[in-house]
Amino acid sequence: MVFISTRRATRAGLAALAALALVSAPARADVGSADAGVDPLATAPIKRVCPAMSRPGTVTCLALVRTDVKPLHGVQPRHAPAGLGATELRDAYRLPTATAGKGQTVAIMNVFDDPKAESDLAVYRAQYGLPPCTIANGCLRKVNVDGGTQLPRGDTNWAQEISLDLDMVSATCPNCKILLVEADQPSIARLGKGIDTAVRLGAKYVSNSYGDSEGGYKSADFQYFDHPGVAITAASGDNGYGPLFPATAPHVTAVGGTSLSRAANARGWNETAWSGSGSGCSILAPKPRWQKDTGCPRRTVADVSAVADPHLGVAVYDTFGFGGWQVLGGTSAAAPIIAGVYALADSLPSNGYAAAVPYAHPGRLHDIVEGSTGTCTPSYLCTAGPGYDGPTGLGTPDGVDAFRADQAEASRSRAREAGVSSPAPAATRPGGGNGNGAPRGVVSGAAAGKAVTGGAPGRTAAAALRPLVNGGFETGSLSGWTSAGVVTGVTKDHPHSGRYAALLGYPDDPKKGDSSIRQSFVAARGNRRLSFWYNVSCPDKVRYDWVTASLHDDTTGSTNTMVPRTCTYDNRWDKAEAPVIGGHAYTLTLLSHDDGYFGDPTSAKFDDVTLS
Incomplete structure (x- = not known):
């Protein structure tokens, strides 16, 4: 018999936040000012997945990848891959796992083709016990921006983004169908046409994990992101203070980023604002009627948030130019997570905008109160605190009630979760x-x-x-x-x-x-x-x-x-x-x-x- 005189360490939170993000000050002095911080990639083995924008009017993906993780190939039966997996994400955000999301289609907008998207997705879903999602069973569909089957050329960089998006939708809404729309160039005009196509093909939830600075766009570009009765999410950016387009479009749900780690507390998780989360005041977009913050006269970013810190990261499987399991982050991870949560809630305003729904129910989110993306005035635009703030918006999912327009159904759902009274x-x-x-x-x-x-x-x-x-x-x-x-x-x-x-x-x-x-x-x-x-x-x-x-x-x-x-x-x-x-x-x-x-x-x- 072994006598144990000491107990092993219990779960604890992981390392503290990384250095503050590189700050991009807004062009207008009346919306505040910011002091420059440190590039969040400078002190860690992390690189950007996609190259920087090559010319005005083009976007780049907002995924970040850890370079110190040795890729593993195939399903790992003995040890879970590095990074947060599907089970952990559903646990952290208290997401339903039964029949929620059945019949819903989530579209993900991307550039170029990932020829191994289907086979890589099969490995991810098998790893976490999720039902198969294939082209043959009707769960997965790949189209170009016109809805056709003639796909653009392959690209290993954007394929990493595609794998991240597919895996995050699968993790949050395993019963959802997925529509992968692939543009032939990284322009808003082509991606915008793809959004119109996705909605025409029946997608009620559309995720966008790309962005560009606002300077090269006009208010006319908002038209692509104006679809009442459809939930459109957009990543807020990975450079800290200073939001990107299309996250600043008035009618999208702008998704910021957090650092998420296990913790020995009542929730079982610790979550703070990620230093790279795009936040701040738009120089272009008008303020939507549901936003009531007073420090920004125009559109404020973000609305809600989810895990994005690549230091802690999510597990992703990609073999198109890479060895398999990797750890990725960026608000590219957060945007498809929130799109999946909207699909789980399955309750959109028929003639209104899904972006407004969480603002009616802020108490049903995890309010993130710590962390910063820089130093700015007013401070809530770059520093997390009680209530609304720029880096995390209203907070992160705590179940799906905050994303339900039909609150009668939300009440019934809470009653079902509570079980029989006694x-x-x-x-x-x-x-x-x-x-x-x-x-x-x-x-x-x-x-x-x-x-x-x-x-x-x-x-x-x-x-x-x-x-x-x-x-x-x-x-x-x-x-x-x-x-x-x-x-x-x-x-x-x-x-x-x-x-x-x-x-x-x-x-x-x-x-x-x-x-x-x-x-x-x-x-x-x-x-x-x-x-x-x-x-x-x-x-x-x-x-x-x-x-x-x-x-x-x-x-x-x-x-x-x-x-x-x-x-x-x-x-x-x-x-x-x-x-x-x-x-x-x-x-x-x-x-x-x-x-x-x-x-x-x-x-x-x-x-x-x-x-x-």
Whole structure:
């Protein structure tokens, strides 16, 4: 037996922000001034994916790539690729993963062709367990700006941008169809025609990850980005203070950038303004009626934001001129993420502009309050703070409600996420437990052998014929579950999402025996998969202590071991999934085993048990 005298380090936030971005001061003195900062690429192994604009009126992609990451080829079954993956992005922004987005089409606007777009996308989606998206199954479609199949020449630089866009839409909205529109030159006229084509072909969500300074454009160029009833997103830029076109177009959703990293807090993530996020006051565009900030008389950038910092970065797969897995960033990553979130929300104003929707619901976003893109006057144009600011706008997604024009549907969605109501949790006894032997932090539950509610195998058919309930434990209790063993309950200590998670075992002192909860339910006809998240705290060896989970098909008698005996100690949330058959009865059992040996208590948290 191994005696563990010290605990391993828990999750912590990653490195602090990089140097401040290169500042581009606005041309008009009445909209503020800025002091020059440091190029965000100067102190890190990062380069721009696309070359700078070669002539006035041309745009460049806004993707950045890490140069210190060794590319890996193909699906990685043993180790996740470097960078934030699809599962982590959905977790950080609390995005639905079941049927949301079905039937929606997200268009991504790009320049030149990526001949390996389909095969590279297949690897990315397979890596993260996303459904296939191919030309053959109708999920992916490639066209030129006229809607035809004669595609432009290939280009390895823009192909990296294409891979980034495809992967980010897939990560946020795996059920969405994707329309890839490829222009034959990096001009607003050609890309603008592509937007018109995408809308004509049925896309209600259009992502633009490119930009140019405003100087070479006129108000007439706004026409390409004026589509009521369509959500058009545009990257705000990667040079810090000083916004780009088309992010300044009045009717697009301008998307700024953040730095996103794991953290030991209630959300599980830390997010600050990225120093490179384009922000500031337009010199050209009029202020849309939904913007109320007073420090800029014209259009202010950004509106909302998402992860963009390439130092932390997102995982992307690209083999057209490159070796496979890479880490990319830039507001080119943020724009397709937000387009995917709009598609998940599936609620656009019929005659109005999608850009206005988040301004009606700012409290339903993660408000980013730290970080800066430079020094400017007024300061909110380049420094994050409570409420609206230039670098991050209103904030980042916290679910999809802020992007729903139909707030009646948003209320119904929140009710579904909260689960079935139940009596208030039992009061916590001062000084630690809750009166039934539960550990500190457990606010309700059951002691050894005492069932809470719900059915175990063998109960009557009438009792078993019910849906899965309280999968997120947001009742503040184990309502709907049967509890057995040593110590079970719910905890407020860093759940995967929401306010509570189930806690099995005693995290501070070994308690010999099994602690388990189970629930019997019937999968609905449309259900195809059961999933949940688990966080194991096991400082011993699996020979002595372990956590496991199984799904028993009560209809056929078969058992699926969703989590084999596991003993890890990295304070990390992992996801388990298993297929289900609509109409079949199931029993899910979650268990933590502790041998009671002094000094190495074993426990586990479970959360977000979901049928989809």
